[in-house]
């Protein structure tokens with residue numbers, strides 16, 4: 020790594036790494052954020068970040084680079100991605116961010132966006148929670164307030180002069196660093212930094228940023244965050260820890276916390292009735308002290324039990340310590356879990372963030388990247404049980420502890436306080452008994468090893484490097500080994516036939532059998548038992564059952580994990596899933612509760628979209644009365660039938676393990692699944708029952724009222740498209756490019772020209788059609804944005820007009836070129852990686868191929884060289900695939916805040932404005 024300081028105080032850090040090739044990640048870090056704002060400047064730092072970027076927007080778009088920025092309490096960062104060719108230009112953009120001088124026109128344009136963003140944040144429950152937690156933990160410090168968004172009524176009063184002055188006062192080169200990582204020449208980059216940044220003048224006197232500290236405290240703090248949008252209740256036990264600690268102390272504390280949480284989890288496994296999970300997070304970056312969050316998450320009001328469990332374990336360790344045996348176990352678990360020391364593929368963004376982190380934390384930069392890893396190797400074996408146990412002393416409730424409960428309903432703080440007093444009394448009196456490791460019977464996932472299957476047909480595709488096996492139980496396996504430094508196997512098994520095949524009256528019993536199933540236990544064990552069986556494994560299996568398809572998919576680490584993972588699939592097929600009447604009633608209740616309470620925006624959007632696409636059929640989202648009508652017997656039967664017959668499934672496996680190494684496990688467990696004497700839920704894909712999917716033929720605009728916080732609407736403008744079966748491959752590539760292009764065109768229009776939209780996204784969705792090799796493919800392009808209710812009419816018209824204009828006039832050369840470059844880069848990075856292979860293989864097998872796999876693969880490779888979409892094909896596609904003109908057929912969904920909640924927030928804003 021090359022680093023240095025320019026005479027004006029600006030630092031630079033340049034680090035070369037080869038992967039991915041021809042990508043350079045740039046960042047400009049500035050140690051200025053919302054914390055230096057005076058009350059009457061609230062929000063100005065965030066506004067400056069926006070103004071800097073929006074002024075350069077045109078320039079950046081033309082250079083084809085992605086850019087982004089963030090404003091925190093004590094920092095501002097600008098990001099840019101460049102290639103070797105665009106590096107100089109990118110550096111120029113980066114430097115222009117800090118030649119800041121704005122006009123009233125700039126301000127008018129961006130103010131609307133920033134205020135819209137504030138409202139958008141307000142509508143996010145996690146951000147609301149974050150602000151409240153900061154207030155409690157950082158009480159007595161400037162960090163408790165100064166939220167980067169600022170205050171709306173102050174923002175609106177900011178003048179151009181004030182903003183320009185704020186910039187001149189704080190944004191000085193001695194507070195800045197340029198970071199460049201990636202495929203670059205170090206000395207070239209240093210030269211560019213000097214060319215573009217050395218001329219920024221030093222001010223006299225040099226401004227210094229005050230040192231805002233966060234004080235430690237002795238009295239435990241309590242807070243209840245009550246919010247109706249919280250999904251699951253939680254209790255957080257948080258501590259502030261000293262930032263100045265070496266790697267050894269960091270390793271020690273991380274292992275200690277692992278041990279603590281491990282015990283809490285063990286305790287929760289023992290109690291069958293509660294559904295409580297424990298986790299831990301260290302934050303050693305965002306503020307000047309390190310933060311530890313110990314969390315318990317549960318359903319129902321179990322705050323006191325969660326809190327007591329964590330505190331009692333801390334007390335128990337202080338009284339009795341952790342024993343040697345446990346210490347050894349934990350060290351192993353910690354090592355397998357600790358991602359920072361696992362072999363990871365080099366990534367320029369990773370190094371960029373690491374260097375930024377060091378800059379903001381004022382850390383020594385001499386140490387090489389491997390210092391931490393080396394320290395782990397040397398120190399880990401030497402850690403003793405006694406040493407580990409001593410860390411508990413630092414986690415007393417008198418050591419800067421804050422206890423925060425999050426709850427959907429009222430919760431008295433006094434209850435939390437009493438629970439803490441109670442545990443502390445027990446500890447003082449020595450009344451906590453030592454830890455007893457329960458003699459849990461040595462359960463295994465699979466009770467008796469199945470008889471391994473054999474291979475009946477075996478084919479190797481040379482060009483693609485794929486083994487295709489037919490197993491004796493009828494299952495088909497396609498195995499692809501890839502080069503990867505990461506130990507990973509990813510797989511996906513699919514079978515045709517799904518919910519469209521069930522009789523209409525049984526639809527919800529079948530559809531909802533899986534949410535029920537995940538509670539009954541899909542792998543032959545009750546979820547709690549199962550969790551404890553796989554707790555030290557890096558393996559997961561999930562399932563999807565759709566209208567036309569059933570699928571299981573999994574991801575796992577090393578070979579041992581693969582065995583666990585394969586065992587899970589075996590159990591999925593082989594175990595009998597049943598459920599007692601009582602369990603069923605209980606789960607039904609949970610399902611009803613979640614359904615009633617999940618009225619958040621995404622849920623609502625999904626339900627609306629589904630309702631309108633499947634409006635003519637029975638495939639709608641469940642309502643409460645549908646849930647109440649679930650038939651237990653039907654649900655269990657369906658659950659058992661879906662994943663039963665191995666001969667209905669084709670499994671695609673992509674792994675870095677050699678075929679010969681993985682094969683025995685595949686034969687043992689996948690091949691070991693017994694084939695039923697009669698086919699079960701085994702369908703010919705061509706004979707599937709079709710569910711009508713209908714896009715409205717007339718224009719349609721629906722307004723839905725949902726309980727939203729903040730004066731913020733969500734709008735979806737939906738344009739249907741059709742892709743001819745014969746041009747499907749080309750069309751899908753075109754759509755990928757078009758989605759990106761439309762995104763940047765609409766974003767530019769609604770955000771930069773109109774200054775009205777903070778969030779905008781364009782994405783494509785394919786209607787869930789019956790798998791077919793002869794029918795045209797239908798889908799939709801969805802333009803989604805958030806705005807003020809008073810603006811949506813105007814903005815919807817703009818989107819539609821712009822789309823019509825594109826159909827008439829076409830994209831320009833520059834637009835097409837720019838998006839193709841991005842796409843090309845993206846392809847280069849992602850082709851032939853795990854996900855690419857899974858997608859390629861799924862696409863191949865599910866399109867009922869008439870050519871063999873090698874031929875398909877070679878065609879795919881060739882198309883890469885053939886070049887990318889050109890202007891004329893893009894322009895003809897946008898006319899061919901979409902309704903012409905598109906303003907004659909589209910649908911708009913508008914989600915707006917419920918009448919009363921909107922009034923509430925207006926009244927609130929007024930009160931706020933009056934208060935000063």
Ligand SMILES: [Zn+2]
Nearest residue numbers: 065069133136
């Ligand atoms: Zn922003």
